[in-house]
Amino acid sequence: MTKPVLSVEALSALSARNGTYVLSDVSLTLQPGEVRGLVGESGAGKSTIAKAVLGILPSTIRIAGGWIRFEGDDLLTARPSVLRNLLGRDITLIPQDPQTALNPARRIGAQLTDGLRLKLGMNAASARARAFQLMDEVQIRDPARVFDSFPHQLSGGMRQRILIAQAFAPNPKLVIADEPTTALDVTVQKEILRLVRRMQEAHGTAVIFVTHDLGVVAKICDSVTLLYSGHVIEQGATADLIERPRHAYTRALIAAGPRYDRPGQGLQPVPERVFADLRKEIGQRETADV
Amino acid sequence: MSDILLEARGIEVSYGGGRSLLGPLKPALRVLHGVDIVVKRGETIGIVGESGSGKTTLGRALLKLVPISSGSIRFDGRDISALSDEAMRPVRRRMQMIFQDPMASLNPRQSIRTILTAPLFLHGLASSRREADEQAAAILARVSLPETVLDRSAHELSGGQRQRIGIARAALLKPDFVLADEIVSGLDVSTQAMALTLLKDLSREMGLSVAFISHDLSVIRAVCDRVYVMRLGRIEEEGPSASLFEQPRSDYTKLLLDAIPLPDIDPGWLARGQDSTMKRGERA
Amino acid sequence: MADLSKTLNAILREPRAATSCCFLLLLVTLAIFAPALAPRDPLEQDLMLSALPPAWIDGAEPGFLLGTDDLGRDIFSRVIFGARIALIVAVAASFFAAAIGSALGLIAGWYGGWADRIISRLIDVWMAFPPVLLSVLLVAVLGSGLTSVIVAIAIIDWTRFARVVRAETQAQAGLDYVTSARAIGFPQGQILMREILPNVAPVIIALISLQMGISVIVEAILSFVGLSVSSDIATWGGMIASGRQLINESWWVLVFPLIALFLTVLAFNLLGAGLRRALDPVMRR
Secondary structure, rough: OOOOOOEEEEEEEEEOOOOOOOOOOOEEEOOOEEEEEEOOOOOOHHHHHHHHOOOOOOOOOEEEEEEEEEEHHHOOOHHHHHHHHHEEEOEEEEEEEOOOOOOOOOOHHHHHHHHHHHHHOOOOHHHHHHHHHHHHHOOOOOOOHHOOOOOHHHHHHHHHHHHHHHHHHHOEEEEEEEEOOOOOOOHHHHHHHHHHHHHHHOOOEEEEEEEHHHHHHHHHHHHEEEEEEEEEEEEEEEEHHHHOOOOOHHHHHHHHHOOOOOOOOOOOOOOOHHHHHHHHHHHHHHHHHO | OOOOEEEEEEEEEEEEOOOOOOOOOEEEEEEEEEEEEEEEOOOEEEEEEOOOOOHHHHHHHHOOOOOOOOEEEEEEEEEEOOOOOHHHHHHHHEEEOOOOOOHHHHOOOOEEEHOOOOOOHHHHOOOOHHHHHHHHHHHHHOOOOOOHHOOOOOHHHHHHHHHHHHHHHHHHHHOOOOEOOOOOOOOOHHHHHHHHHHHHHHHHOOEEEEEEEEEHHHHHHHHHOEEEEEEEOOEEEEEEHHHHHOOOOHHHHHHHHOOOOOOOOOOOOOHHHHHHEEEEEEOO | OHHHHHHHHHHHHHHHHHHHHHHHHHHHHHHHOOHHHOOOOOOOHHHHOOOOOOOOOOOOOOOOOOOOOOOOOOOOHHHHHHHHHHHHHHHHHHHHHHHHHHHHHHHHHHHHHHHHHHHHHHHHHHHHHHHHHOOOOOOOOOOOOOOOOHHHHHHHHHHHHHHHHHHHHHHOOOOOOHHHHHHHHHOOHHHHHHHHHHHHHHHHHHHHHHHHHHHHHHHHHHOOOOOOOOOOOHHHHHHHHHOOOOOOOOOOOHHHHHHHHHHHHHHHHHHHHHHHOOOOOOOOO
């Protein structure tokens, strides 16, 4: 078995405000080139895991225990200089909102070459050449115009392409995609999903894909971790979780989503009993931890 | 009595334009180009489209919340497009609206009690505090919220509870027509199913006509009898849910349907339809 | 009233706002009961006792805590009596400025169109005048005296309220709860007063607090140039003006009214910032 890119082990985090668990005993491993979906409803902790890996947790959340190992080295205890080197080069981010993730006052070209020059030490000319190559990879037809544009001159889908190019620019080992298609229309979403998958395959990158949409997971993830209230409820290969869900909550979530091809099905509210059982299970796990 | 409740013909809406005090004439941006739409009694229609399709503007134009530059709106046989604010008031009771963001649509400075009872007094459906409170309590029970929320304010409730308040407020005035604008797009799947089921049940019980606006075709399929697909300010396709979803005629509808990621394992999905969607992406 | 006590609680939880609140309450008490609390008559002159230093410096006389000025008047008593004028002007001028400015701001922001264009142009023109010069001119025209000072400040500073309230009204008018009130059929005026005003009120209240600080300064400036109340009434600005000439011999004549002015304005500003946070129902949680 190959060495995992990322392994999160028994990670727990507490809310500094009221001392409740926002993550509790979360473990997951990611092999090179694997696309892992982190899925759950709001408050499930999927974004918290992504932020913990990136070392950008808000001050209101503090890690209570566990390890986040990137190629074997623990990120939580790493020196800041080591982290600075890793982030932006070996681990990069595709942010959620293409509207605000680009600086409105700077041209696309400058924002695209920044990382290349800072993290890879390229000079202006080679960074520019690489930027054009990247724009070609994410299928921007008119790179010269886009290079000289400001963000507001591009559509949402176009901006998301730039952000994807930015994320894959340094040939990272791990890309974290934090709900990158939530703000987009479905047709654009499909293009972006396709693009992420293609870039990931071309670069052999492992991806953590945070989403609330089980449909998106089914389409682009190799494996899934389903979370509820900071706990891992079920994880495994995507096909297993979608087609043979083991946990009652997973089954209920799949049944709750309406689908246009099966009008009779879907739209069943998650039964109160399922939530009650979930809360009981979680309570037992948390007391077992102590 | 005709079986048509609401009928809009040739609706056009433009934003901006006109002459500023100094400076040149600004061209108006037209967002609806002659839209026709019909809602029958007791029917739930869906209006679906992507961002920029004009679906939200159309909904607000139907309720006369944005001015129309041309076209007519008939409600229950009567032309309401030229009515004054004053003359619209009795009609307003019969046309209600549920909003996308229940937080923004509930006044943060009012208690749920005020939010629910003030419209009753305005339309003369209650003459005393007690009467109004009774009606408010009854509707809360119907949407499965405890009476204690009456003394709370909106920010003290959860997203799902707030949306139930939004639905309760619309149903309270016993309207004939309800416009539901993206009412579940901010909610989790588990809460979404609850809100949709509630709206469906209420509209059946009260014999409501509903115009349900959404970007999500799966949601539309679950609640609507008939669907309008909009694109760039025009109706692209219209038809009964069953036929529109099973045999879509317009290429655009097909494109939309194919872009929805269903929770199925389908390895070929990602690669399908590459050419048509690529062209759209490039143009932007 | 539950709302009021909640707000009070929220203010008292913030140390800066709470301290400011206490300081201002103390100042108000001193001002109201000045005749009883001041150790001496603020106008009583005694050239034998002129230019006495504060109590903790050599050469001080007992009974003159902060010393005396060149005419032998007790500085402590004069600072206390000066607070009366400062606070009367602060409260009255800010109230009138807020009333005029908020009314015009609400109208411009809600009704838009011609009303908005006229009011907005008026604000632009108004704000192009240098405010201190305008106040000096106004008082010169209206004649000096307390009323003129209050009227002058209100006439100048209403624009501060109008601008902010107009922008805030427009922002609120774009929110769905206002659309909802329109869809239910509430008349325009009712929507403005019932729905929008309560949501704009926190901004107005916070601005009033800031405006009180500004009014205190403007009154001091007018007293300083001798255009406020007549010179036989103690004012901080008047004291600063006379102290300026004595800065080399007896610094305390200038420094103590200056400190009173500084602390009062600072307290109003901090209270304003605290009120703003405390009155926001969403931020309060």
